[in-house]
Amino acid sequence: MKITVFGTGYVGLVTGTCLADVGHDVLCVDIDEDKIEGLKNGIIPIYEPGLEPMVVRNHKEGRLNFTTDAETAVKHGTLQFIAVGTPPDEDGSADLQYVLAVAKTIGQHMDGYKVIIDKSTVPVGTADKVNIAIAGVLAERDYQTDYAVCSNPEFLKEGAAIEDFSKPSRIVVGTDSEQVCELMHECYGPYNRNHDKLIFMDVRAAELTKYAANAMLATKISFMNEMSQLAEHLNVDVEQVRLGIGSDPRIGYQFIYPGCGYGGSCFPKDVQALARTADSAGYDAQLLKAVEAVNYRQKETLFAKLQRAFDGDLAGKTIALWGLSFKPNTDDMRAAPSRVLMESLWEAGAKVIAYDPEAMNETHRIYGKRDDLTLVGTREIAAEGADALVICTEWKAFRAVDFSWLKEKLNFPVIVDGRNLYNPEEVKKAGLMYYAVGRGD
Numbered sequence: 001m002k003i004t005v006f007g008t009g010y011v012g013l014v015t016g017t018c019l020a021d022v023g024h025d026v027l028c029v030d031i032d033e034d035k036i037e038g039l040k041n042g043i044i045p046i047y048e049p050g051l052e053p054m055v056v057r058n059h060k061e062g063r064l065n066f067t068t069d070a071e072t073a074v075k076h077g078t079l080q081f082i083a084v085g086t087p088p089d090e091d092g093s094a095d096l097q098y099v100l101a102v103a104k105t106i107g108q109h110m111d112g113y114k115v116i117i118d119k120s121t122v123p124v125g126t127a128d129k130v131n132i133a134i135a136g137v138l139a140e141r142d143y144q145t146d147y148a149v150c151s152n153p154e155f156l157k158e159g160a161a162i163e164d165f166s167k168p169s170r171i172v173v174g175t176d177s178e179q180v181c182e183l184m185h186e187c188y189g190p191y192n193r194n195h196d197k198l199i200f201m202d203v204r205a206a207e208l209t210k211y212a213a214n215a216m217l218a219t220k221i222s223f224m225n226e227m228s229q230l231a232e233h234l235n236v237d238v239e240q241v242r243l244g245i246g247s248d249p250r251i252g253y254q255f256i257y258p259g260c261g262y263g264g265s266c267f268p269k270d271v272q273a274l275a276r277t278a279d280s281a282g283y284d285a286q287l288l289k290a291v292e293a294v295n296y297r298q299k300e301t302l303f304a305k306l307q308r309a310f311d312g313d314l315a316g317k318t319i320a321l322w323g324l325s326f327k328p329n330t331d332d333m334r335a336a337p338s339r340v341l342m343e344s345l346w347e348a349g350a351k352v353i354a355y356d357p358e359a360m361n362e363t364h365r366i367y368g369k370r371d372d373l374t375l376v377g378t379r380e381i382a383a384e385g386a387d388a389l390v391i392c393t394e395w396k397a398f399r400a401v402d403f404s405w406l407k408e409k410l411n412f413p414v415i416v417d418g419r420n421l422y423n424p425e426e427v428k429k430a431g432l433m434y435y436a437v438g439r440g441d
C-alpha cells in the first residue's frame, strides 16, 4: 500500500518505519530539511532502541523514503497519516496549528481519493476541523474529489516504540466509512493476524479514547504517589502496599509504581489538555485536575527530601544525580522530574553533577554550559566527592550498587531514591541514610 506520513517525530517516524518494515511503500515528509537529509543518511533524530537499523534497512531496500516536498508526498499515498506535534497552548489545551497546516497542504495537492488519518494525539472534534480545513482549500481550488478523515490514535511508549507498534494491544480507528474500514484493514493486516485487534468506533470516541487511556494511566500513577505520601505520614512501606493491591487482577501490577512524578511528552500534556477540553465543554473535570496537582507536588518530593536531609541548607552542596531522562531507554527530557529537582537545587545555591546513559546531550542542549551543572561519563564519577546522591531515573545500570563503596565516596551518607530501586535494609546496613518514596524514612 502507498502510505504518506506527515511528521518525522516519535510517532511519525516509528509509524512510517514499522509500516515500511511489513512491506508497505512509505514516504515520510517533514518541513525540517536537516532532519530529512539526516534520515536519508541513516541519522535518526531521536534515541529509540532498534529504530536506527530498521530505518536504514527499509530505506536501503526502497520501501521507506523521506522528502520535504509536500506535493510529492500528498500524491504518493492513498493513506495520509498526520503525525505532527500538538504542543500545549498557553492555557494547556492542544495547539492544532501544525495539524491544520498539514490538512491544508493535503487539500492543496490532493489529486484523487485520500484517507486523511489523525495519528497525532488530538482533542475531540479535531477530525471535523481537519475536514473543514481540507474542504476550504478544495473549494478555493475549485476541485472536487472524495476523501475521508478518520482518527487512528497511537498508543506506543517511548523506549518500547517498535515492540508496541508491532504488537499492539488494539488498533483504534474512528470512522463511519466502509471504505476506510477496508483500507485500514489492509494497512494493519500484518499486525492483525492472530486475532482482530482493530476496534472501529465513532471518530469522536476514538479521539477521546486516546486521552482517556493516558489519563487513566496517569491517574493510577498519581493515586500511587498519593498513597506514597500517605504511607510516609503513617510510617508504612508503600512497596508492601503496592504488592498487596497489584495482586488483585482488577488493579494489576502495571503503572502502580510510586516515584518522583510522571513526565514525558504525553501524560503531563494530555491530562492537562483533557481537563481544558472538559472546561471548554462546560464540565469541571475535578479528578483530572487532582491527578495533575498530585503529580506536580510529587515532582517536588526529591528536593524536599534533600532539604530534610540537610536541615534546609543546600547552598554550596554538590548533589549527584543518576538519571536525567523522564524514564529509562530514552533521551527525552520533556517534563522530566530531574529538571524540577535541578532547577530547585540551583535556586537553593547547590551544584549538580549528573550522569545519564543517553540524555546528557539533551541536558546540555536544554541548559547549556553553566557553572552549577557538570555532566560526567559514569555513575561512579558522579558520586565521587558529591555531598549526596539522588536517583531520578530507573536505568538498569543503576540497579546493582556497592553501597559500602558509595558510603566511602559520598561526603555525606545520603541517598535519595526517587524510584525505590534498593532494599532499604541493605542501604542502611552500609551506613547510608536512605530516603526513598513512601518507605517511611
Ligand code: UGA
Pocket (backbone or CB within 6 Å): 121, 154, 155, 156, 157, 158, 159, 214, 217, 221, 254, 255, 256, 257, 258, 259, 260, 261, 262, 263, 264, 265, 266, 267, 326, 327
Ligand atoms: C505514554 C503511554 O504509556 C503510551 O501508551 C502512550 O502512547 C504515550 O504516553 C503517548 O501518548 O504517546 P510514555 O510517555 O512513552 O507513554 O511513557 P510511560 O512508560 O507511559 O511513562 C510515563 C511516565 O510515567 C514516566 O515518567 C514514568 O516514569 C512514569 N511512571 C510509569 C510511573 O511513575 N509509575 C509507573 O508505575 C509507570
